[in-house]
Amino acid sequence: MNIVIFGAPGSGKGTQSELIIENHGLHHVSTGDVLRDEIAKQSDLGKIADGYISKGYLMPDELIINILDRLLDEKIMKKGIIFDGFPRTVNQAEALQKMLNKYGQDVSVVIGLEVPEDELITRLVKRGRISGRFDDNEDTIKQRIQIYHKNTEPLADYYKQAGIYYPIKGIGTIDDIFKQIAGVLKSVSDKESGRQPA
Ligand code: AMP
Numbered sequence: 001m002n003i004v005i006f007g008a009p010g011s012g013k014g015t016q017s018e019l020i021i022e023n024h025g026l027h028h029v030s031t032g033d034v035l036r037d038e039i040a041k042q043s044d045l046g047k048i049a050d051g052y053i054s055k056g057y058l059m060p061d062e063l064i065i066n067i068l069d070r071l072l073d074e075k076i077m078k079k080g081i082i083f084d085g086f087p088r089t090v091n092q093a094e095a096l097q098k099m100l101n102k103y104g105q106d107v108s109v110v111i112g113l114e115v116p117e118d119e120l121i122t123r124l125v126k127r128g129r130i131s132g133r134f135d136d137n138e139d140t141i142k143q144r145i146q147i148y149h150k151n152t153e154p155l156a157d158y159y160k161q162a163g164i165y166y167p168i169k170g171i172g173t174i175d176d177i178f179k180q181i182a183g184v185l186k187s188v189s190d191k192e193s194g195r196q197p198a
Helices: 013-024 031-041 044-053 061-071 074-079 090-102 117-131 138-152 154-161 174-192
Strands: 003-007 027-030 081-084 109-114 165-169
Touching (some): 003 013, 013 174, 031 081, 044 061, 061 090, 074 081, 109 154
Parallel strands (some): 003 081, 109 165
């Protein structure tokens, strides 16, 4: 099963990805984590990424798609993947589809974490204070949310049309949100394996 975890910055994608991985043993692909690693290594890619991330802009599609293309291989594809923070544009979603098709696979399900905007800002400001993540400051947060609405949110419609988008209310306790996600994943995997839901 290949899962896309989808939502605005601060919607809980990383937290819920960890829980999904614990329970389903999937391979985690977080493009944000890959970029932060490159920044820490001060690689050429890291220097480019820093320029975009610190301003709250998205990295160019071509660069991100290349990173992903290099990351995927037979072994990872066999395990199944949770994509966290990718795709973020319709272009990226189309590229992802092509990359998965090369391995005879598809996106099985898109989990859309839906969280009101004031809650997103509160969470990100708090995360910035605790983790010191350099792009979690108020100006950059507002920019990232704006870009989310403009470039990323249209993807929800793209996946709704494909019939694989499952909205989840991303407020409440982490466990309650995870329970809703687990319910969706079970019904999707029952459907894929032709079983009747319990
Ligand atoms: P994240 O950790 O997913 O919130 O990503 C942090 C930052 O990395 C984003 O604000 C973007 O600048 C950049 N980034 C991560 N994933 C992508 C992507 N799929 N496309 C473009 N930029 C990305």
